[in-house]
Amino acid sequence: MADTSSTEEGPALPPAFTEIVDDFHALTQKDRLELLLEFSRELPLLPAKYAGDHDAMEAVSECQSPVFVKVETGATLDEPAHVYFDAPPEAPTTRGFASILASGLEGLTGQEILDVPDDVPHRLGLSEAVSPLRLRGMAGMLARIKRQVREGTAA
Template sequence: MSEPTAGTLPPQLAELVEDFADVGPKERLQLLLELSRELPELPARYADAADSMEQVHECQSPLFLAVEVEPGADRRVHLYFSAPPEAPTTRGFASIMHTGLDGEPAADVLAVPDDFYTALGLGEAVSPLRLRGMAAMLARIKKQIRMATAA
């Protein structure tokens, strides 16, 4: 698998990939746990996540997401995630997506390679099943953007 180049990633996501690449496997897990604590709270309109958000069933812990796309020329994307505090890995993945993609133009988010997460180097720190959950998050985000921009 080829690693994504910084040019194919939005700036914030590219910076996170670099942060993970600059540290060893144990530090990567610690960085993921720190990010899990930075996941923003949901706005009130998503208070009942199970009814108002899409569940990502591939994640080992219950994770729900919603994508909003602004009208206008660059169609900026806003991401919302719900994951339980007792699921720090899942929350960390959601936080990576939020930090790296929230506020970016829809076209830039759609251009993120589907396997960008391999460049984070988390394969030694978390199970392949958990990594598939992260891939599924990105796939759902892209699907919702495509639906919103097709209308």
């Protein structure tokens, strides 16, 4: 497996994101889209405390579909954070991006999440398979996650 954790494209990725990026780059464009759809089917369920309660979550306005995100942080940036998404099943691309972020960020500390490069959506190699608007939606998800981490640990 090629090491894409630190490339000429930018700063290093966390190991889980490196593996995801490597998986996408090992495929043709058509198969990358299939992998994105596979991720969409693997989006973790919301915890009961957030299910049906979008007021407790933040809407991601950059997404064409109604997507909501919630980050639970520890008191400091050195503690693990947990990211939760709610995205409709009829929006598989959006769900796929949410699932990629959930998988890539799971178990990371707040600081490690803040250190994730903002260009992760573009590193997946999907620019020929999905629209720039959709990639902007994933970037919007990541930006909101980082803001919630900063706000959650500053409180």
